[in-house]
Amino acid sequence: MTELSSPAPVPVRVVRTESPWRRFLRTFVKHKLALVGLGVLVLMGLAALLAPQLTPYTFDGQDLDIIGTPQPPSRIHLMGTDELGRDAFTRVLYGARISLSVGISSALIATLLGTLIGALAGYYRGWIDTLLMRFTDVVLSIPLLPLVILVSGMIRPSVTLLICIIGALGWMGTARLVRGQFLSLREREYVEASRALGGSHGRIMFRHILPNAIGPVVVSTTLAVGSAIMLESALSFLGLGVQPPTPTWGNLLNSASQWLQGAPWLAVFPGLMILFTVLAVNFLGDGLRDALDPRN
Amino acid sequence: MTLNYLLKRMLGTIPLLLGVSLVLFGVLHLAPGTPMDVYADNPSVSQEALDQMKVALGLDQPLPVQYTKWVTAFFTGEWGYSIRTARPVVTEITERLWPTIILGGSSFFLALLVAVPLGVLSAVRRYSATDYGITFMSFLGISMPVFWLALMLQLLFAVQWRILPSAGMQTIGENSLVDLLRHLALPALILAFANVAGWSRYMRSSMVEVLSQDYVRTAKAKGLPHNKVVYRHALRNALIPVITVVALDFAGILSGAVITETIFAWPGIGRLFIESMNGRDYPVLLALMMLGSFALVVTNVLADLAYAAADPRIRYD
Numbered sequence: 001m002t003e004l005s006s007p008a009p010v011p012v013r014v015v016r017t018e019s020p021w022r023r024f025l026r027t028f029v030k031h032k033l034a035l036v037g038l039g040v041l042v043l044m045g046l047a048a049l050l051a052p053q054l055t056p057y058t059f060d061g062q063d064l065d066i067i068g069t070p071q072p073p074s075r076i077h078l079m080g081t082d083e084l085g086r087d088a089f090t091r092v093l094y095g096a097r098i099s100l101s102v103g104i105s106s107a108l109i110a111t112l113l114g115t116l117i118g119a120l121a122g123y124y125r126g127w128i129d130t131l132l133m134r135f136t137d138v139v140l141s142i143p144l145l146p147l148v149i150l151v152s153g154m155i156r157p158s159v160t161l162l163i164c165i166i167g168a169l170g171w172m173g174t175a176r177l178v179r180g181q182f183l184s185l186r187e188r189e190y191v192e193a194s195r196a197l198g199g200s201h202g203r204i205m206f207r208h209i210l211p212n213a214i215g216p217v218v219v220s221t222t223l224a225v226g227s228a229i230m231l232e233s234a235l236s237f238l239g240l241g242v243q244p245p246t247p248t249w250g251n252l253l254n255s256a257s258q259w260l261q262g263a264p265w266l267a268v269f270p271g272l273m274i275l276f277t278v279l280a281v282n283f284l285g286d287g288l289r290d291a292l293d294p295r296n
Numbered sequence: 297m298t299l300n301y302l303l304k305r306m307l308g309t310i311p312l313l314l315g316v317s318l319v320l321f322g323v324l325h326l327a328p329g330t331p332m333d334v335y336a337d338n339p340s341v342s343q344e345a346l347d348q349m350k351v352a353l354g355l356d357q358p359l360p361v362q363y364t365k366w367v368t369a370f371f372t373g374e375w376g377y378s379i380r381t382a383r384p385v386v387t388e389i390t391e392r393l394w395p396t397i398i399l400g401g402s403s404f405f406l407a408l409l410v411a412v413p414l415g416v417l418s419a420v421r422r423y424s425a426t427d428y429g430i431t432f433m434s435f436l437g438i439s440m441p442v443f444w445l446a447l448m449l450q451l452l453f454a455v456q457w458r459i460l461p462s463a464g465m466q467t468i469g470e471n472s473l474v475d476l477l478r479h480l481a482l483p484a485l486i487l488a489f490a491n492v493a494g495w496s497r498y499m500r501s502s503m504v505e506v507l508s509q510d511y512v513r514t515a516k517a518k519g520l521p522h523n524k525v526v527y528r529h530a531l532r533n534a535l536i537p538v539i540t541v542v543a544l545d546f547a548g549i550l551s552g553a554v555i556t557e558t559i560f561a562w563p564g565i566g567r568l569f570i571e572s573m574n575g576r577d578y579p580v581l582l583a584l585m586m587l588g589s590f591a592l593v594v595t596n597v598l599a600d601l602a603y604a605a606a607d608p609r610i611r612y613d
Contacts, residue, residue: 138315141596143551143588146569150581151323153573230441234555237443238570257447257559261455271444279439286435 027291034287037280044277048096057087059094060245070263080265082255092269095247100277102163102248103229109167110228111221114174115210121175122182123205133179140172148231153240162241166228174220181213188212215292219285226281233274249274302601309593316589317370321363324578370586376579380572385583389565395465396564399557400549402480403487408542411492412535415499419534420526422504430496437493446486446559453482463561483560487553491545498541503534536606543599547591 018026028034047054062084071081079088121132151165185191186209194204235241236250237257244251249270256266350356354365369376375385418430454462461467465479506512507530515525550565557566565584572580604610 134311134315138312138319141312141316141589141593142319142585143547143592145554146551146585146588147323149554149569149573150585151326154324154576155326226439233441234443238555238558240573253444253447260447260451264451264455267444267447267451271441271448274441274444275436275439278441279435282435282439 024291028287031287031290033283037283040276040280044096045100047093048100051093051097055090055093057090059091059247060086062086070259070266073265079269082266083259088266088269091247091252092273095249095252095270098159098242098246098248099229099232102232103225106163106166106228107221107224109164110170110224111174111217114171115178115217117171118175118178119182119205122179123186136172136175144169148235149240152235159242166231170224177216177220178213182209185209185212219289219292222281222285222288226278229278305597312593313590317367317586320582320585375583378580379577380575385579388580389583392563392565392568395562396550396553396566399483399562399564400553403484404546404549406484407488407491407495411495412499414496416503416531418500419503419507434493434497437489440489442486442490443555443559445489446556449482449486465563483556483562487549487556495542499538502537503530506530506534539606540599540603543595543602547595550591551588
C-alpha cells in the first residue's frame with residue numbers, strides 16, 4: 001500500500017525550485033526589444049571605451065587643409081568634418097564617453113539619494129517621514145528642466161559637478177517609490193523576526209527590506225539613465241552644460257545648429273546617437289519592468 | 297467635493313510655495329560671487345560706491361533678513377526690476393505670457409486630439425500590428441530629444457523645402473492669422489510630440505483595463521454595436537484617469553517650452569528665461585521660477601478636482 005500514499009510530486013517541485021533570478025532571466029529574454037536595447041547599449045559603451053582604437057584622429061585634432069568649411073561625410077571622414085577641420089565621427093565617439101558617463105553616474109547618485117531618503121521615511125515613519133516627504137513635495141513642485149538650467153547656468157559646472165547637479169535634482173521619484181515599498185515591507189514577518197533577534201535598524205533596512213524592494217528601484221534607475229542623458233544633452237545644447245572643446249552629444253548639436261544650412265550632417269549624427277541611446281534605455285527599462293514585476 | 301475641501305487644498309499650497317521660495321532663494325545663493333561682481337573689474341567704480349550700492353540693495357544684511365524681505369515683497373506683488381532692461385519684472389513677464397499661452401495651448405489641444413484616438417485604437421486592436429506600431433512610435437516619441445527634432449524639422453521645412461518660416465512669431469509688417477499659424481506650426485508640433493507619446497500610452501492602458509470589465513461585456517452581450525460599446529460605455533470611463541495625467545502635464549508643457557521657444561525664437565516666457573539666464577537677471581529668473589512652481593502646484597490641485605468632478609465615485613471631504 002505504500003505506492004498509494006506517495007504520489008509523484010514532480011511537476012510541482014520543478015516550478016517551486018525556480019530561483020527568482022532564473023525566473024527573471026526567463027521572462028527577460030522573451031522581451032525582444034529589451035534584448036536589442038541591451039545590445040545597443042553594450043555596443044555603445046564598447047565604442048565609447050575603445051574610441052582611441054576605433055578612430056585614427058583625436059577629438060580636438062584639426063586638419064588645417066580643410067579648416068573653415070565643414071566637409072561632408074566621405075570615406076576618410078565617416079561623418080564629415082566640422083568648421084575647425086575636426087573629424088565628426090571621432091567627436092561623436094568621444095562625446096559618447098561624456099554623455100554615457102554623465103547619464104549613468106547621475107542616475108546612480110539620484111538612486112542612492114532617493115533610496116536613502118525613501119528608506120528612512122518609510123522605515124521610521126512619524127516626523128522623519130513627514131519632514132522628508134514634505135521636502136520631496138517641495139522639490140517636485142519646482143519645474144525640473146528650468147531648475148537644472150538655473151543651477152548649472154549659475155555655477156557653470158565641470159563634468160563632475162554637472163553629474164552631481166543632475167543626480168541631486170532627480171531623486172524624488174525614487175524616494176517616493178522606495179518609501180511606499182518600505183511602508184508595506186516593514187510589517188512583514190521576516191522584519192519582525194530580525195527585530196526580535198536584535199537586528200539593528202540599519203541592518204533591517206538595508207539587509208532585509210531593501211533587497212525585497214530592489215525590483216522597482218532597478219527599473220527606475222534604468223529609466224533615470226535615459227532622462228539624465230537627455231537632461232545633459234539639453235543643457236549642453238543650450239550652452240549651459242559641458243563646455244567645448246570637450247565634446248558631448250548636446251554641445252555638438254549646439255555648434256552644429258549654426259551650420260544647419262551648409263552642413264546638416266553635423267546635426268544629424270549626434271541627435272541620432274541621443275535618440276538611439278535613450279530609446280535603448282527605455283526598451284531595456286520596459287523589459288526589466290516586465291521581468292521584475294512579481295505579478296507576472 | 298465641497299467648498300470646504302477646495303479651501304483646504306488652496307491653503308495647503310501656501311506652505312508648499314513657501315518651501316519652494318526657500319529652495320530657490322538658497323539656489324540663487326549657491327552661485328559664486330554677488331550681483332556686484334559686474335563692477336569689480338571697473339576701475340571707475342570706487343570701493344566706496346560699491347559699499348553704498350551694497351547697502352542700497354540690502355546685500356549687507358544677513359541672509360535670513362534678505363530672504364524674509366524678498367519673500368514678503370514677492371507675495372505682495374512687488375517683483376522688483378529687471379537688471380537687463382530696468383523695467384518692472386511684472387511688465388517683462390506679462391508681455392511674454394501671451395505668446396507662450398498661444399504656443400502651449402495649441403500644442404496641448406493638438407496633443408490631446410491625436411493621443412486619445414491613438415490610445416483607443418491601440419487598446420481596441422490590442423496585440424495587432426497597429427498596436428505594436430503605435431507602441432513603437434510612442435517609445436520613439438518619449439526618447440526623442442526635442443531640440444534635435446526641432447533642428448531636423450527646421451532643416452526640412454525651412455531650409456530644404458522653404459515652406460515654413462524657421463523662427464519668430466510674425467513676419468515683420470504682416471499681422472494676419474495665417475502668418476501666425478505658419479510660424480506656430482513647427483514649434484506647436486514639436487511641443488505636442490512628446491505628450492502624444494506619453495498620453496497615448498496612458499490612454500491605451502486605461503482603455504484596456506476598462507474593456508475587460510463586466511459592464512462592457514454586458515453591453516456587448518445585450519447586442520450593442522461594437523462602436524457604441526467602445527465610444528459610449530468604455531471611452532467615457534477610460535478617460536477619467538487620463539484627465540489627471542493630462543492636467544498634471546499642462547504646467548510641464550509651459551516649462552518644457554524653454555527649449556522649443558529658444559530654438560524657434562518664439563517670444564514667450566521660455567525664451568525670456570534663457571535670455572535672463574544669459575544676462576544673470578536674477579529678479580526675472582526668480583519670478584519665472586516661482587511662477588512655474590505656482591502653475592505646477594495649482595494644476596496639481598485642479599487635476600484632483602477634475603478627477604472628482606468626472607468620477608462621482610470619488611469624494612473628497
